[in-house]
Amino acid sequence: MEVFAVEGLPEVREGDDLARLVAEQVDLRPDDVVCVASTVVSKAEGRTASFDDFPAGERARRIADRLGAIQGEEKDPRFAQAVLAESEALLLEAPFILAVTRFGHITVNAGIDRSNVPDADLLLLPEAPSASAAALCESLPADRVVVTDTSGRPFRYGQRGVAVGWAGLPASRDWRGEHDRDGRELEATVQSVVDELAAAANLVTGEGAGGTPVAVVRDFEFGDHAGSENLFRSADDDVVRQALREWTFGGDSHETDA
Amino acid sequence: MEVFAVEGLPEVREGDDLARLVAEQVDLRPDDVVCVASTVVSKAEGRTASFDDFPAGERARRIADRLGAIQGEEKDPRFAQAVLAESEALLLEAPFILAVTRFGHITVNAGIDRSNVPDADLLLLPEAPSASAAALCESLPADRVVVTDTSGRPFRYGQRGVAVGWAGLPASRDWRGEHDRDGRELEATVQSVVDELAAAANLVTGEGAGGTPVAVVRDFEFGDHAGSENLFRSADDDVVRQALREWTFGGDSHETDA
Ligand SMILES: Nc1nc2c(ncn2[C@@H]2O[C@H](COP(=O)(O)OP(=O)(O)O)[C@@H](O)[C@H]2O)c(=O)[nH]1
Ligand SMILES: Nc1nc2c(ncn2[C@@H]2O[C@H](COP(=O)(O)OP(=O)(O)O)[C@@H](O)[C@H]2O)c(=O)[nH]1
Numbered sequence: 378m379e380v381f382a383v384e385g386l387p388e389v390r391e392g393d394d395l396a397r398l399v400a401e402q403v404d405l406r407p408d409d410v411v412c413v414a415s416t417v418v419s420k421a422e423g424r425t426a427s428f429d430d431f432p433a434g435e436r437a438r439r440i441a442d443r444l445g446a447i448q449g450e451e452k453d454p455r456f457a458q459a460v461l462a463e464s465e466a467l468l469l470e471a472p473f474i475l476a477v478t479r480f481g482h483i484t485v486n487a488g489i490d491r492s493n494v495p496d497a498d499l500l501l502l503p504e505a506p507s508a509s510a511a512a513l514c515e516s517l518p519a520d521r522v523v524v525t526d527t528s529g530r531p532f533r534y535g536q537r538g539v540a541v542g543w544a545g546l547p548a549s550r551d552w553r554g555e556h557d558r559d560g561r562e563l564e565a566t567v568q569s570v571v572d573e574l575a576a577a578a579n580l581v582t583g584e585g586a587g588g589t590p591v592a593v594v595r596d597f598e599f600g601d602h603a604g605s606e607n608l609f610r611s612a613d614d615d616v617v618r619q620a621l622r623e624w625t626f627g628g629d630s631h632e633t634d635a
Numbered sequence: 636m637e638v639f640a641v642e643g644l645p646e647v648r649e650g651d652d653l654a655r656l657v658a659e660q661v662d663l664r665p666d667d668v669v670c671v672a673s674t675v676v677s678k679a680e681g682r683t684a685s686f687d688d689f690p691a692g693e694r695a696r697r698i699a700d701r702l703g704a705i706q707g708e709e710k711d712p713r714f715a716q717a718v719l720a721e722s723e724a725l726l727l728e729a730p731f732i733l734a735v736t737r738f739g740h741i742t743v744n745a746g747i748d749r750s751n752v753p754d755a756d757l758l759l760l761p762e763a764p765s766a767s768a769a770a771l772c773e774s775l776p777a778d779r780v781v782v783t784d785t786s787g788r789p790f791r792y793g794q795r796g797v798a799v800g801w802a803g804l805p806a807s808r809d810w811r812g813e814h815d816r817d818g819r820e821l822e823a824t825v826q827s828v829v830d831e832l833a834a835a836a837n838l839v840t841g842e843g844a845g846g847t848p849v850a851v852v853r854d855f856e857f858g859d860h861a862g863s864e865n866l867f868r869s870a871d872d873d874v875v876r877q878a879l880r881e882w883t884f885g886g887d888s889h890e891t892d893a
């Protein structure tokens with residue numbers, strides 16, 4: 378399997394035909410997996426925003442005040458308002474905003490970026506990243522697309538590439554019913570290949586000024602396995618989410634509808 | 636960057652010279668990253684165990700009874716005892732055991748495997764996976780080693796490859812102080828490359844009977860970035876861990892010393 382960044386892409390702007398831009402730079406093959414940073418998908422889809430688009434309501438002002446007090450620097454309540462607007466629920470309001478996006482992804486600040494966004498205050502995640510992936514897939518001479526983001530996680534320092542959308546392949550290899558080398562049924566049953574592809578892609582795209590938002594994974598074989606489409610845990614299946622819902626950081630942070 | 640599985644490895648047994656076994660199968664280059672499944676590191680290090688090694692104490696019996704009641708099938712309290720023995724703390728006793736291993740990794744059942752383990756009941760994780768990685772690094776004609784496991788996570792379904800030990804490279808690229816395309820200081824500051832390498836490796840090694848516990852990542856460039864060695868969050872830096880410590884699943888599950 379080969380993983381390489383696509384060089385030579387321009388600054389992406391609203392309305393750009395991202396598939397065409399990519400296909401011009403690299404000779405894609407049908408079974409390539411094209412991993413595209415959500416940043417450029419969002420730019421092409423016009424998901425930049427300005428603070429003025431999000432006049433802060435009472436809740437956003439309260440969240441921003443509290444974060445400001447905790448972090449010792451003033452916070453723009455319009456940013457909190459943008460996060461609320463993008464979220465289905467908040468798991469934490471403090472010591473940082475941990476949000477469930479409207480498409481089910483759980484991440485700090487609903488994945489709203491302030492890096493790599495010229496001429497705008499904010500870059501929102503694509504509204505429906507799997508639909509974005511499907512559209513790219515249609516237009517690209519490659520049959521598999523993963524839309525990625527970089528995101529932190531509990532228990533481990535640092536961020537890593539994750540899938541936020543995908544098309545042309547299942548989210549996971551489902552090993553249930555398969556057996557190990559000794560005929561024992563497998564314990565690690567569902568392998569989240571789209572996240573692993575996103576992580577591999579992130580190694581070559583990086584986080585900085587590299588200008589490489591797209592990576593190609595060539596000769597990845599999904600293999601003869603069942604697939605599963607689920608990636609984002611539902612609240613019922615997630616004890617950590619349940620625990621956070623009931624937990625309080627220094628007073629009053631609860632999972633509530635956004 | 637190229638990622639490929641090493642073919643032709645035998646069943647690994649206690650005392651095997653794993654570095655030699657690997658080096659016999661593949662022509663390694665100094666800057667290769669050799670990703671080795673913890674399973675075979677553990678086997679070589681004699682970390683198999685039988686249930687009889689872990690006579691269950693009172694706490695293990697209580698945990699097993701509770702899990703048995705929740706999951707509707709009898710649980711061997713000696714398994715719970717083995718998890719306790721491998722752990723520095725438990726974050727959850729129910730609805731599954733979420734443990735902090737003695738080397739700081741947080742995972743279900745302290746990463747004790749029951750798959751791909753012939754002639755033994757249990758396979759414990761290596762005692763000190765980064766020391767294992769360093770020893771492999773010394774003996775291999777490659778300068779970078781990552782010891783991997785497959786592990787679940789909150790918020791997202793499925794498991795993915797993670798690093799449990801590493802040598803010859805930092806755990807993360809530290810982007811702090813670097814800037815994005817518009818000169819703005821970066822937000823996603825620490826990129827956990829060892830986890831991303833482990834994830835990439837897992838795509839080609841798989842979870843099953845493939846017999847490919849080792850993957851080589853060739854031509855991965857860490858690049859001109861600062862490094863960070865931290866991977867496992869300390870309790871102080873982890874609000875999710877703090878929340879779990881205070882949370883109760885149906886009655887009495889608390890973070891407590893193991
Ligand atoms: N060519 C080009 N590269 C971009 C653009 N926006 C971001 N990048 C690059 O894409 C990569 C990933 O950027 P990042 O901000 O981490 O995206 P995210 O992970 O989706 O939030 C980095 O190499 C950036 O320099 C763009 O509009 N054009
Ligand atoms: N050749 C060989 N392959 C093994 C051995 N043990 C496990 N494997 C293979 O290594 C890969 C990873 O196994 P897995 O049980 O998922 O390891 P883990 O992720 O470290 O828990 C699979 O392809 C297994 O078939 C062994 O002793 N010899």
Ligand SMILES: [Mn+2]
Pocket residue numbers: 415416488490526527
């Ligand atoms: Mn982002």
Ligand SMILES: [Mn+2]
Pocket residue numbers: 414526527583584823
């Ligand atoms: Mn990124």
Ligand SMILES: [Mn+2]
Pocket residue numbers: 673674746748784785
């Ligand atoms: Mn394992």
Ligand SMILES: [Mn+2]
Pocket residue numbers: 565672784785841842
């Ligand atoms: Mn595995």
